Amino acid sequence: MRAGSKYIHAGTEPDPSTGAIMTPIYQTSTYVQSAPGQHKGYEYARSQNPTRKALEDALAVIENGKYGLAFSSGVAATDAVIKLLAPGDEVIAGNDMYGGTYRLFTKVFEKFGIKFHYVDMHDLANIENAVNANTKLIWTETPTNPLINITDIEAVAAISKKHNALLCVDNTFASPYLQNPLDLGADIVMHSSTKYLGGHSDVIQGALVMNDADLREKLYFIQKSCGAVPGPMDCFLVLRGIKTLHVRMQRHCENGEKIAHFLRNHAAVAHVYWCGFEDHPGYAIAKKQMRGFGGMMSFTLKDDSAKNATRVLSSTHLFALAESLGGVESLINHPASMTHASIPREERIKNGLTDSLIRLSVGIEDVEDLIEDLNKAIG
Numbered sequence: 001m002r003a004g005s006k007y008i009h010a011g012t013e014p015d016p017s018t019g020a021i022m023t024p025i026y027q028t029s030t031y032v033q034s035a036p037g038q039h040k041g042y043e044y045a046r047s048q049n050p051t052r053k054a055l056e057d058a059l060a061v062i063e064n065g066k067y068g069l070a071f072s073s074g075v076a077a078t079d080a081v082i083k084l085l086a087p088g089d090e091v092i093a094g095n096d097m098y099g100g101t102y103r104l105f106t107k108v109f110e111k112f113g114i115k116f117h118y119v120d121m122h123d124l125a126n127i128e129n130a131v132n133a134n135t136k137l138i139w140t141e142t143p144t145n146p147l148i149n150i151t152d153i154e155a156v157a158a159i160s161k162k163h164n165a166l167l168c169v170d171n172t173f174a175s176p177y178l179q180n181p182l183d184l185g186a187d188i189v190m191h192s193s194t195k196y197l198g199g200h201s202d203v204i205q206g207a208l209v210m211n212d213a214d215l216r217e218k219l220y221f222i223q224k225s226c227g228a229v230p231g232p233m234d235c236f237l238v239l240r241g242i243k244t245l246h247v248r249m250q251r252h253c254e255n256g257e258k259i260a261h262f263l264r265n266h267a268a269v270a271h272v273y274w275c276g277f278e279d280h281p282g283y284a285i286a287k288k289q290m291r292g293f294g295g296m297m298s299f300t301l302k303d304d305s306a307k308n309a310t311r312v313l314s315s316t317h318l319f320a321l322a323e324s325l326g327g328v329e330s331l332i333n334h335p336a337s338m339t340h341a342s343i344p345r346e347e348r349i350k351n352g353l354t355d356s357l358i359r360l361s362v363g364i365e366d367v368e369d370l371i372e373d374l375n376k377a378i379g
C-alpha cells in the first residue's frame, strides 16, 4: 500500500462483532474467563486492550516495523527504552533535544548508575569518540527540538551496529510521513504521539516501533510491568489522527516552507533554523533521509533580547503561545522558559539555545493568515 492508503487502513479491521468501521473504544479493565486461564487473548487491560492492540498494529505499519507499543506519554516511551539498561551502562545522546528527555536522563536515570554522554551528532567523530565498552544505546532526535539539527541516521546506525549498541531515533518532529528510521538501520523508533500522530492537540501519548522480536518482548515486559499504558479513548484518538497524517503533513510542509522563507526575508529576523534551506548544515542529509522538511522551525530576532522575544511571543493571535507541537493549529513557543526550561542555562546557551530563541509549530491554517499574524507580531 502507498502511504495515504496505509495511514487510513493500518491496523484497523471492521469490528468482528458488529461490523463497526471504526475500532471500538474497549473501556474495560478486565475480561471474563470461561475457566481459569481460558480467555480470548485478553486477561487484564494493563497487559492487553483491543483498542490499544489496533493502534499498536497501526504504529508498526506506518513506521515500516513489525511491532508497535503504545505508552501513556512520549516520555513514558523513552523511559521504557532506558529501562532496557542496567547500572554501569552508557548512552550517547544528542546535545540538542527535547528538554523533558534531557531531564529524564539527568534527573531520573543518572542516579541509577546509567551514564549519558551528550555530543553534537552532526559530526560522527564525536559519536565514535564517546563510544566505549559500556555503550549500550545511542539516542538521537532528528530533526532536533528546537534547533532543527539533522543527524545522519544511516551513518549512526552503522556506528551502533559496529559497537553492538542499540540505536533509538526520536522521530516526533518528522513523523513517519517524512522519515522512517527503521528503514535506515535504527533498532527502535520513538514518538511523542501527542504531536503529529494525534495531530489535534487533544491527547498525551507515546509510541515505540521495532523489528526485533526479542526487543519487542523486553519492551512489552517493561510496558506491562511498569504500567505506563494509554487508556482506550486516547488510543482511539491517535488511531483517528493517523488516518489523516498524510493530508495534514502535506499542508504542514507547504505552510512551513512559505513561513520559513517569509521569516528569512523579514528585516527584523536574524536567523531561521529550518532544515529545508539549502544552506542549512544538515540539508543534504535531510534531503536524503526525509521526504519533506516539515513545519517545525525556530528563529531569532536582530534585536536579540529576551524582552523583544517576549513582545513577539505575546503579540500573535493565530499562533497560540503554548507548549507542544504537531497539531492542526499553529503554536508559538519560547523554549528557554517553556519546553527546555529543565536544561541548565549554560548548557543551553553552549549548544545554541539562546534566551531569545522562538520556536514555531506551523499548523494547517491558511498560510496568508499565518504570515499576517507573524508580520504584525514581529513588527
Ligand SMILES: Cc1ncc(COP(=O)(O)O)c(C=O)c1O
Binding pocket: 073, 074, 075, 076, 098, 100, 101, 141, 145, 170, 172, 173, 191, 192, 193, 194, 204, 205, 206, 324, 339
Ligand atoms: C521531540 C520530543 N520528544 C519527546 C517528547 C515527549 O513527549 P510527551 O510530551 O508526549 O511525553 C516531546 C514533547 O514535547 C518532544 O517534543
